[in-house]
Amino acid sequence: MPEQVAALMFTLTSFSGQSFTDLRSAYCRFVDGDTNLELARFELTDTQPSTAVLLSMLKRHGPQWWEVRTIGEFHDFHAPKKLVPAAARHVQMP
Template sequence: MVSLQKGQSVRLEKSGGGSLTRVAMGLGWDVRKAKGFFGKLVGGGGEIDLDASCLLFDAQGNLLDQVWFRQLSTRDGSIVHSGDNRTGAGDGDDEVIQVDLTRLPATVQTLLFTVNSFMGDSFDRIENAYCRLVDSTTGKEMARYDLTGAGSHTGQLMAKLTRNGDGWDMKALGERTSGRTFQDMMQTIRASL
């Protein structure tokens, strides 16, 4: 497993060599707990609704399709979202986007994964947030990126997968932005392609 820092890239390959066929991008988070007397007065804890999205772009930067809580599958079924988790409660991945790389149309050059706070809560209220890429055929975690970082932003570009010959590269983006849905973040998204 590779722990990525913002801006780092890694070539995605099976541990024994060969090309990946199916991957999953997992998103996990917890709500920051209120601390001390002052924390109890001003609140804290509660629920935060983070949403993972996957956007499919061609080589010219045209948006071909998207997967998010309002559209849980691409038109061709090559990418499927696990569904909306509105609280971040529990251990492990809170939302998962499954990608069958072998079924992606050849026109798809880039997959860009985003996370946003649908209710407008800032990342100041979030802790233990991460995205991770898993080889779905083996269950092995291939790369992880820590998303936690205080700030008034409500969205973040997590990572992008870019077609590279017969394989894929993953780049950790960590680009902070604002928006309740990926549509609100399109200016930052396009700049990251």
């Protein structure tokens, strides 16, 4: 990853406008590709009736060290770029 990349934000949006609570058994998970170990799982069906969520963030804290933060912040947008201001606030947090 280039050094100028400070953070990676993981988001999920519903382009159709259907809320996550309208979906049956909706979830998102992060899996380690080498070990197949599930690192995080977000159950979405029993959450807020929203169409977008900031799931988590990888934030750089040095050349070789990244911090993983769970966010779980819900919004009502259909396009990921609408989440940029909210994501930027999280990147600025210590």
